[in-house]
């Protein structure tokens with residue numbers, strides 16, 4: 001346990017000195033393994049982790065779901081979504097921010113990644129909000145928060161990774177994310193309303209409502225069709241959730257070409273961005289794999305479950321502690337590494353608990369419910385300082401907006417998220433209704 | 437001395453609970469507590485990496501399937517992977533330890549480790565959700581998940597389409613109708629939650645396929661133990677472990693058969709189907725025999741194996 | 751503060767026009783296209799022609815690994831690895847630059863180590879004749895590709911300079 005904590009401290013030190021998270025985890029994990037077990041075995045372990053990660057069949061969803069989102073982003077469909085959403089809320093104070101939230105939710109239904117959702121929507125909705133005099137903090141906050149829905153509303157790379165780690169049914173995980181995702185949209189809409197009521201200067205009194213063009217309608221229709229194609233394909237037994245990524249990418253290409261919105265340059269960018277984002281994600285998966293091999297060798301998971309057992313806590317108390325740990329870790333850890341490092345530790349603990357509810361009698365139900373809790377906690381970590389990945393994405397797309405402006409805009413959404421998390425923990429039926 | 441064992445099967449898998457864990461406890465007992473085994477809750481690498489992991493010392497002890505990796509290393513290990521090898525996992529495993537571990541010099545194919553066990557599971561069946569296989573032609577066009585090259589060659593020769601995927605993937609693909617069937621044991625049907633989707637399961641005398649497993653410890657680590665402890669551990673490993681793990685597989689099959697009940701139609705392969713299988717299998721066995729090279733008599737090993745397990749193959 | 755930036759500034763943008771960058775990017779794009787194609791052939795084949803593509807599983811694995819390692823130098827050149835320079839603003843500019851260089855060197859050491867271990871894996875696979883189970887594709891070239899990718903990425907990160 002001590003060596004694990006020392007290693008965690010060194011890891012955070014390296015990360016704060018700007019060593020990329022992927023390599024910091026590889027170095028600390030590899031060196032820690034070497035200290036405990038010798039350099040030769042540590043070298044072999046690191047080599048295996050690097051070589052085998054790329055060969056994980058199920059992780060093929062990473063480049064393909066990201067590519068699907070990037071193609072749609074490049075084809076202008078996101079603009080249409082935003083314009084259509086603006087029709088709904090355009091007459092209200094903060095309407096454009098609300099339209100941003102709604103179109104983030106819509107885009108999440110065809111994009112597997114939160115970072116890609118935030119990056120796409122920032123390019124789409126930020127210019128309009130600036131033109132109408134929205135404050136940068138509310139505008140970027142809405143995008144950063146709305147973007148987190150990408151990993152909860154199916155398809156979702158994170159839910160697939162959770163399924164891989166726990167052998168849960170990925171199709172059921174996708175279904176389970178829908179209601180909490182819609183709750184997320186509603187919560188963020190209310191958050192915008194609350195923010196502009198408290199501080200009217202954040203947004204102009206009314207926006208300008210444009211008539212809905214044919215193009216906007218086509219965009220909405222295309223997103224809906226693609227989402228239904230993926231879901232019907234999975235639940236109709238035509239393809240598996242893994243294959244859905246490849247089929248979805250092909251369908252997105254078809255839609256983009258059919259609507260004529262995808263230029264050659266945009267297609268090239270979609271390919272390139274998907275490839276580089278995938279290498280970034282795989283580097284993190286490799287690092288997390290090496291680090292978690294060390295952590296599990298050092299006995300941290302066993303020690304933790306031992307502590308929980310010895311204290312004789314009730315199931316709900318344990319779950320509450322786990323959620324709090326996620327909140328704290330979520331401040332410091334990058335989202336994907338957080339899931340890769342924690343789920344193997346917490347999942348066995350949670351799955352052995354009895355929550356005393358009818359709906360949670362089936363161990364699979366507990367697992368799916370826990371998956372949604374973890375994903376919502378991860379969404380929160382994406383906008384929690386100091387390491388909030390979605391905020392970083394916005395910062396890189398909008399280099400002129402200071403980091404703290406974005407974090408200042410995010411807090412109302414953060415409160416909405418905490419309330420949603422409490423609802424999802426307290427009412428498992430929200431996650432399980434569509435599954436059973 | 438604490439030995440680290442990396443285990444990739446689910447922690448509640450019958451052979452983890454009923455073979456590896458009891459073996460680990462017994463190691464402590466027979467060495468008077470001088471040697472203990474710690475089974476890791478999470479594997480330290482992917483399942484196919486597990487032989488190399490023991491050889492390289494990432495873990496001290498590992499187990500795995502010989503067919504995980506397709507290479508030239510475990511060619512003689514295929515002895516146990518053919519059809520018609522035996523219906524009892526204890527007899528299978530004992531014969532495998534005896535013959536592959538003996539005349540076929542398994543130690544040479546497991547260089548860098550010391551063998552603690554060589555074993556096999558209960559007979560493999562052919563399950564499907566479409567139709568009863570009454571004649572060889574009924575296999576035509578069926579999309580079947582197979583565990584490895586041998587069964588793939590076998591069913592392909594009879595007109596089915598063999599498909600490869602990881603075991604946990606089978607449920608997803610079978611329940612969605614992406615595949616029609618799978619070559620699995622009784623135990624795997626319940627372990628991978630397939631009983632609702634499979635309708636027909638064809639048994640073949642001696643099994644349509646089998647898988648062979650190693651259980652090994654890093655050689656340097658082994659040499660570092662005292663002679664007394666090594667002797668004590670050897671005494672509960674090898675043939676003794678073959679019996680222990682064979683019983684665990686048999687019991688798992690029995691439990692699975694009780695759980696399945698009459699949800700699935702189990703039937704013996706009709707004579708024409710068996711004859712067709714035998715013809716293809718005979719050719720594949722001969723290919724293997726010829727690939728062994730000087731000093732190893734594959735045909736004799738197969739005959740001896742079947743004599744030990746009591747499979748009559750005229 | 752840098753996130754997984756998509757080459758939006760400085761060095762990344764100029765590198766994106768370099769010949770080697772464009773060549774690797776084109777290969778990565780081709781690999782993504784092939785990944786999509788393999789799934790489509792498999793799914794469509796099995797429904798319309800009742801002829802599934804038995805090698806889809808393996809081919810997907812190998813294309814994915816190739817994609818990741820072809821793209822790794824691109825991500826490294828873009829400065830696209832997730833990193834945090836939050837604490838750096840506490841230091842004067844020269845110290846910041848020094849720490850940035852140090853972080854680059856530390857990353858390069860990790861990647862060089864990956865490279866060395868991947869070469870060993872590749873040599874092992876040549877000796878054992880390791881190949882994929884159904885398509886019998888030799889695995890060693892993939893290990894050597896991965897090793898080369900890590901070497902190039904290490905070199906890029908070693909040369910990393912702070913944006914002015």
Ligand code: NA
Pocket residue numbers: 107108109110111112113149150151152153154155156
């Ligand atoms: Na999504």
Ligand code: NA
Pocket residue numbers: 330331332333380381382383384385386387388389
């Ligand atoms: Na955070």
